Amino acid sequence: MFxxxxxxxxPAMTTQEYVHARLRNAIMVGAVQPESTxxxxxxxxxxxxxxxxxxxxxxxxxxxxxxxLLGNRRISIPVMTAPRLEEILRLRMTLECHxxxxxxxxxxxxxxxxxxxxxxxxxxxxxxxxxxxxTISNHEFHRVLxxxxxxxxxxxxxxxxxxQLGPFQRQMIRALEQFYLIDRHKEILTALRxxxxxxxALAIEADIEDGIGRAGRExxxxxxxxxxxxxxxxxx
Amino acid sequence: MFxxxxxxxxPAMTTQEYVHARLRNAIMVGAVQPESTxxxxxxxxxxxxxxxxxxxxxxxxxxxxxxxLLGNRRISIPVMTAPRLEEILRLRMTLECHxxxxxxxxxxxxxxxxxxxxxxxxxxxxxxxxxxxxTISNHEFHRVLxxxxxxxxxxxxxxxxxxQLGPFQRQMIRALEQFYLIDRHKEILTALRxxxxxxxALAIEADIEDGIGRAGRExxxxxxxxxxxxxxxxxx
DNA sequence: TTCTCAAAAATGATATCACATAAAGCAGAA
DNA sequence: TTCTGCTTTATGTGATATCATTTTTGAGAA
Numbered sequence: 001m002f003x004x005x006x007x008x009x010x011p012a013m014t015t016q017e018y019v020h021a022r023l024r025n026a027i028m029v030g031a032v033q034p035e036s037t038x039x040x041x042x043x044x045x046x047x048x049x050x051x052x053x054x055x056x057x058x059x060x061x062x063x064x065x066x067x068x069l070l071g072n073r074r075i076s077i078p079v080m081t082a083p084r085l086e087e088i089l090r091l092r093m094t095l096e097c098h099x100x101x102x103x104x105x106x107x108x109x110x111x112x113x114x115x116x117x118x119x120x121x122x123x124x125x126x127x128x129x130x131x132x133x134x135t136i137s138n139h140e141f142h143r144v145l146x147x148x149x150x151x152x153x154x155x156x157x158x159x160x161x162x163x164q165l166g167p168f169q170r171q172m173i174r175a176l177e178q179f180y181l182i183d184r185h186k187e188i189l190t191a192l193r194x195x196x197x198x199x200x201a202l203a204i205e206a207d208i209e210d211g212i213g214r215a216g217r218e219x220x221x222x223x224x225x226x227x228x229x230x231x232x233x234x235x236x
Numbered sequence: 237m238f239x240x241x242x243x244x245x246x247p248a249m250t251t252q253e254y255v256h257a258r259l260r261n262a263i264m265v266g267a268v269q270p271e272s273t274x275x276x277x278x279x280x281x282x283x284x285x286x287x288x289x290x291x292x293x294x295x296x297x298x299x300x301x302x303x304x305l306l307g308n309r310r311i312s313i314p315v316m317t318a319p320r321l322e323e324i325l326r327l328r329m330t331l332e333c334h335x336x337x338x339x340x341x342x343x344x345x346x347x348x349x350x351x352x353x354x355x356x357x358x359x360x361x362x363x364x365x366x367x368x369x370x371t372i373s374n375h376e377f378h379r380v381l382x383x384x385x386x387x388x389x390x391x392x393x394x395x396x397x398x399x400q401l402g403p404f405q406r407q408m409i410r411a412l413e414q415f416y417l418i419d420r421h422k423e424i425l426t427a428l429r430x431x432x433x434x435x436x437a438l439a440i441e442a443d444i445e446d447g448i449g450r451a452g453r454e455x456x457x458x459x460x461x462x463x464x465x466x467x468x469x470x471x472x
Numbered sequence: 473t474t475c476t477c478a479a480a481a482a483t484g485a486t487a488t489c490a491c492a493t494a495a496a497g498c499a500g501a502a
Numbered sequence: 503t504t505c506t507g508c509t510t511t512a513t514g515t516g517a518t519a520t521c522a523t524t525t526t527t528g529a530g531a532a
Contacts, residue, residue: 055484153320
C-alpha cells in the first residue's frame, strides 16, 4: 500500500515532525505517486501511530503544496498538467536565479569546493544507479549555494517547488541516464568561480530545463492519452 | 491579551480552517505584534475551542512562515532585521514581477476595470482611515492581477511573503498617509493597458519600494536602538 | 449482467485525557 | 537587594473516544 523510505529519527524529534519529514522525503524523491490513495488513518496504521500527529503532518504538507487535502476525505498529490508544469518550471527558474544572484556575494572557494564534492558524489550515484540519493544530492548541491547568503529567505519556497516536482523525480533521473546530458553543474561551478552573475543564471536555467524540464514534458506526453487529442487543453 | 479581528465563518468551514483564516488575517493586517506571547491553550481559550484545531492552524501558519513554533513552548512572530527586510523585499519584487509577467498575456479590459475599481476603493479607505481594509484591498489589487493567469502557481508564495511583512503593515499604511506618494497603482494600470511588460515590472517594483520598502526601513531605524551602534550587524 | 439504494464500514474533525517537560513563582541564602 | 534552587503551575504532545459524513458494499430489482 505504502512504501515510504525510512529516515533517521532524531531523539528530539516530535512524532509529528518525524511523520512530516518522512512523508516529505518520500514525496521529494518521487516515492509517492499521484495514484496512491492516502488516508490519515491508513498512514497512522502503517506508521503505527495515532492519527493526530499524522494529520498535523499532512496539513503542513498541504500548506507546502506537496499534497492536497480535498474536502471529501481524499488526499492526493496534485495532478500535473502540461501548463502547470510549465508554470512551475518558470517559477523554479525565477526563484533559483534570484537565490543564486543573492548568494553570489557570499560565495567562497570553500563553498565551491563543497559544491564540487557534492557533484562528484552525484557521479558515483549515477554509476550505482541510486536514483533517490541522486535526487537528494542534486537538491543539496543547489541548497548549499543558496544558503551561502546568511539572510536568505527564499529556500523554503524553492523546496516547496521541488516538492511539487517530486512525482517527476524518478522519471527525470531515469531520463537523465539515457541522455547523459552535458553536466550543467560544471557550468554553475565555473560561473561561481568567475563571479559571473549572468552566466550563473544561464547555467541554472539550463540545468533546470535539461533536467526536469525535458524529462517532465516527455513524461506528460507519454502518460496522458487525452492530451494527444487536445494537446493544449490540459487545464480546462 | 489578544485582539484578533473577527472574520466571517462560512458554515462549511472546519474549526481548524476558521482559526487558520482568522489568525492569518490578523497577522496579515499587522494585528499580531512580535511582542505578543501566543500559546496554543491561550488561543484556544480565547476562541473558546479545544487546543487541537488551534494547534493545527498554528502549524500551518508556521509552514507559511507567518509564525515560528520555537521548541521551547514559545510561539513568535519572526523578528525583523534590516538585512532580513531587504531580502524579503527583493524576494517580493522578484516574485511579483514574475507573476505579473506570466499574467500579462491573460489580462483583459474587464480585469483592468476590476483593478481600477479596487484602487478607487482604496482611496475611500484612505479618507476613512480604515487601515486594515486598505491593506486587504491593496493585496486584492495585486492578487486579481496575478490570478489572471489560470495556471498560476506563485500566488501562495507571494501571500506567504505578505504574511511575513504583516507586522509592518500598520506602520507602513500610516507612513503612506504622511507621504501621500505618487500612486504607483495608476502606473501599473497604465502598463497593463499598454501591455508593456517592462513598464509593468518597474511599476510593481516601485510600488513595493515606495510602500513597504521605505516605511519598513524607517520603522526598523526608529525602533531598534542597537542598530544605531552597529547598523549593519543585525543578523549576527 | 447492470443498476439502485439502504446498511455497514471507514474516515475526518474535534474534544478530552494523561504524561512529560518547560516556565514561573517563591522561599531562603548570600 | 540579588541570586539560587526547589515547588507549583502551565504548556505541548500524542492517544483515545465520539460524532457526523462519506465511502463502500452487497442484496435485490430491472
